[in-house]
Amino acid sequence: MKVHLRNPSRTLDVPGPVSIVALLQRLELNRETVLVIRSGTLVPGDAVLEDADEVEIRPVISGGAT
Amino acid sequence: MKCRVCREPAVIDIRRHNANFCSEHFLRLCRDQVARAIKDFEMFEPGARLLVAVSGGKDSLAVWDILRELGYDADGLYIGLGIGEYSDESGRTTRAFAEQRGWPLQIIDLREAYDYDVPTAAKVTKRVPCSACGLSKRHLFDQAAVEGGYDAVVTGHNLDDEAAVLFGNTLRWQTDYLARQLPVLPARSGFPRKVKPLVRLGEREMVAYCVLRGIDYIVEECPMAAGNKHLGYKEALNAIEAQSPGSKQAFYFGFLDRAQAHFAAAAPTAERSDAVELTTCSSCGGPSSGEICAFCFLVRRTAGAQPVALTVKGSS
């Protein structure tokens, strides 16, 4: 499956099937700091992604100092 | 994963509530949390006229949307900071958002209105960009709110923002800041009331809200934010949160419930924000502690200076 990441923007190819939790673990991402989006909507944490899927992992942290 | 309310398939889990929600009930939860913050902290009354500080980011667009959904009379104000592509993009996003909904949006562009921008001001003053930026935004929002007769300025600070600020203030025991860290600041001599209706919602919930509501916000960060302390505090708190869900909320609301009043009571009067002697700025007529206010002083120093060519692009 194709996994789009941001900051910096890049695309990874990850073999499916894989659960969201396992995918985030593999990418060493904290579940508190990202959301997974597929076709414009949220993918729940227990979903399993297939080879044909294309998802975005959206960081949720913003850093303005004021 | 099933929705706690209706048992239909859920789209999001919120570990600190130990609950999952479908789209409809998640959106309702967000509105309920905002309504509760407004009530608990007596932010404003039902008929209030509100001025929302919008940046094009998830929090400010979401808070504007939620307040309108709750029936409030809320207008937006956007400030063009002149931070290269980031500002171009966030300006486009904000305008499109307001136009699609037909909501009133006022725009002030620093370069057009005052002949400076944030990167240039940072260079001239030899301070970090966030310093000139914060000063400019605070002044212009305050002024617009007072002149426009608004009951309060609304900002999109969420639970993560407030917990991170609290963490920083606590790490260094900045007791004067701790004395003032509240989700509501009352109006005082020339300054409008300021409120933060998103304090009961986390950053992850704000992104989820925007995705589920189809709100197109600017995902790219301001390039000036990269590597600042605030981000480090958020990272540290999120590492704790992952181990122990609910920590951020317990930290922040525990402070408000059990600690803030002690700091406020102990703060020397001279340091209390409501006790500083203020006069009127001879240039803009706003509140000031000197002959001219800090904003007008900044404008005088930086207006007309050779603009800084930005080498950093939108993504950081």
Ligand code: SF4
């Ligand atoms: S990160 Fe700093 S410079 Fe950028 S918008 Fe926020 S306060 Fe302004």
Ligand SMILES: [Zn+2]
């Ligand atoms: Zn439901």
Ligand SMILES: [Zn+2]
């Ligand atoms: Zn002034």
